[in-house]
Amino acid sequence: MASPRDRNGSPVATGRRRVAVFDLDGTILDGQSSVGLVLLLIRKDIMTMREAFPVAWWGLRYKLHLPHGQEAVRKRIFRCLAHRSVEEVDEIVDTLYMTYVAPRIRAAALDTIDDCHRRGIEVWVVSASFEPIVRRAAFGLGIDGQVSTRMAVVDGRYTGELDCRPVEGVEKLVQFTDRADERYGAGSWEMTAAYGDHLTDVPLLERAQERYAVDPDFVLAYTVRRHGWSLLHWHEHVSPGQLERITEASPSKRGDVADDLANRDPCRTDTVPPTPGPEAEANRSG
Secondary structure, eight states, rough: OOOOOOOTTTTTOOEEEEEEEEEBBBBTTTOOHHHHHHHHHHTTSSSSSHHHHHHHHHHHHHHTTTOOSSHHHHHHHHHTTOOOBBBHHHHHHHHHIIIIGGOOOOOHHHHHHHHHTTOOEEEEEEEEHHHHHHHHHHHHHTOOOEEEEEEEETTTEEEEESSOOOOOOHHHHHHHHHHHHHHHHHHHHHEEEEEEGGGGGHHHHHSSSEEEEESSOOOHHHHHHTTTOOOOOOBBOOOHHHHHHSOOOOOGGGSOOOOOTOOOOOOOSOOOOOOOOOHHHHHOOO
């Protein structure tokens, strides 16, 4: 691994592993992967238009930066994929990635991920989205780790039920912290930067040393202004050359890719209060 460096290329002295955390939908991806998945399920006659209508309404509310919850959408998607094999779902997700997700990856997000790697910073994506979608995106973008919402698997088939708590709000920080502690050791890592677009990303942003809001909703934008966090506008999608790079290999065609489902890390089914981040410390002291 390259020696840690700052944005100017100068070596950084640190005894801990540095990690940058990105949200997926609305941050790395210009849009919602769940909407793309529903459109694909309709084309494959796996979901009916009647079942899809609430998802379309949810997607419109997201676009307009209105309050939107993912639970109802998640339940409909999980219900449609219940009892389908892991292999079948992986094929569906690979098609989704190639046709919907990859072309909508923001060029600046990919550049930032590359810059983190050049500076010796590991990159994780932490998302409320369905685990196979996030795993596929993480593979294509060369991301080092991921935390996402999982559906239970029994005898090689999805059950339609959650395997652990959804990775949203405070659970983003709780579950990422658990996973990072398992990989690096408690106290052996630090969150150098966090990138998000929605109010539910605030727990992660507060914990990071550098906080970046990417085209945020109006509630997060208010929080950004109030706390003096950095505001980013990432509009351009990946170039044809970048698109070719992030779609050149599929995990299903790579024999050296570990079976993530067979080697899943354990996750909490209860909510654990997160470690106070820099924001909370500042509030307590000031």
